[in-house]
Amino acid sequence: MLVRTSGPLTLLRRFWHWPVRIAAAAFLLWYLFLLIMPAGNGQRVYGLTVPKGAGLGSVAEELAQQKIVRSALHLRLVARLRGLDRAMQVGDYRLTDAMTPTQILEKMARGETDARRFTLPEGYSMFQAAELLERAGIFKKDSFLVACRDTTLLSSLAIPAPSAEGYLFPGTYLVGFHTDERALVTEMVREFRFRTASLLPLVDQSGFDLHQVVTLASMVEREAVSIEEMPLIASVFHNRLRIGMPLQSDPTAIYGIRTFGGTVTRSDVQRTSPYNTYRIKGLPPGPIGNPGLEAIRSVLHPAATDYYYFVARKDGTHQFSRTLQEHNQGVQRFLRKGKKRK
Known part of the structure; x- marks a missing residue:
């Protein structure tokens, strides 16, 4: 009966696997740590705007630069492993460094934007619109009216009048935290142009x-x-x-x-x-x-x-x-x- 003994090559192969296993275990622990633990304690807040056509790579780099996540590479890795790398939706997001990468990714995947909704009923004047915006805590009434009367803006929007009255199309708008009064006026006028184009x-x-x-x-x-x-x-x-x-x-x-x-x-x-x-x-x-x-x-x-x-x-x-x-x-x-x- 032959008894097989471990030769030098067999022992080398056995010991060679231990560093690989240790490295794999360390990587797994590192991944789990970064997945569970946020980058900070919530003192850092950042307003992220995801425009149409933006890729996860650029968003990950931006969040890493702002220290909302520890690593852009890790955020992309988590997104790939969780199947969220192509689920990001456009919008404005208020993020903090107390959020885990998973929480950030899931928020963007669900489209849970932090933009505030503003609805202008049909027939309301720009004065009433200004009051609604101030009541909602979005803009000051006077500052919105200044934007409505901005001659430079009106000229760029081809409005032949001293104000945007009549061209602020009624409807519901999402006002992001990067949106100012002029941007909202512009969006409402553009909506008017789009909706009335067929009537020209x-x-x-x-x-x-x-x-x-x-x-x-x-x-x-x-x-x-x-x-x-x-x-x-x-x-x-x-x-x-x-x-x-x-x-x-x-x-x-x-x-x-x-x-x-x-x-x-x-x-x-x-x-x-x-x-x-x-x-x-x-x-x-x-x-x-x-x-x-x-x-x-x-x-x-x-x-x-x-x-x-x-x-x-x-x-x-x-x-x-x-x-x-x-x-x-x-x-x-x-x-x-x-x-x-x-």
């Missing part, structure tokens, strides 16, 4: 320029309660403009003074203002709010009517009239004494 041929056929269309649409938006009535209200304004009759739109009488709540007083309609269509003929010099698409479409496609008047019923809808006599009967029926509503 109709604008050319309307007999109005775009600024006039938006101005008239802002009045329709303020007057209407329902989308269904917008073409009817637009038809009244079109009919009045055609014969040179004052538009007498209540919201124009108080633009820039207070928020339109559906009711104006006699002193309101008698106030001297370049926007008050009780005192001026034709359109005001610019929009009195920021209309939505339906209001703009109603100006470009008004109903075919011979209405020249409308008055609000108690339920918010309107009675439309052809003659002043019919209109006065509606006023007596629906309006309280001492107040005037269009």
Whole structure:
């Protein structure tokens, strides 16, 4: 019976594996340590913006330079091992050095941005937008209004007016912590351009320029309660403009003074203002709010009517009239004494 003994080569092979195993174990421990332990204690905070098309490599290098993670290489390795290397979503992220690489990667993979949401309802003016932004703690009211009146910015956005009123498209926007007032105005105007691009041929056929269309649409938006009535209200304004009759739109009488709540007083309609269509003929010099698409479409496609008047019923809808006599009967029926509503 032969007994095999370990020769020198066999022993060398056995001992050769021990350094490899030790190194592998050390690497595993190092990986687990970096995976579990954050780079700091949370005192370092960094706002990371991930733009469209950004790769994980550049993001990892940026976070390593800002000492949010210990190693760009390790962050990429963790991402590869966890299958998150291609899951990063665009957005603004507020990260701290107390977060582990896994937490950072998962936050970006889920798209849990730290941008704040801002919603501008249809018809709201830039003054109301400024108040909403200040109330949400995003921007100061006055600073946003300064951006809306920035002549250099308005020129770059091709707005032929002293402010961006009317061109701040209603909707919901994500305001990142790197976004300033000018950037938000720019984004809202660009959204307006994008959403109205298909309507430009109709604008050319309307007999109005775009600024006039938006101005008239802002009045329709303020007057209407329902989308269904917008073409009817637009038809009244079109009919009045055609014969040179004052538009007498209540919201124009108080633009820039207070928020339109559906009711104006006699002193309101008698106030001297370049926007008050009780005192001026034709359109005001610019929009009195920021209309939505339906209001703009109603100006470009008004109903075919011979209405020249409308008055609000108690339920918010309107009675439309052809003659002043019919209109006065509606006023007596629906309006309280001492107040005037269009």
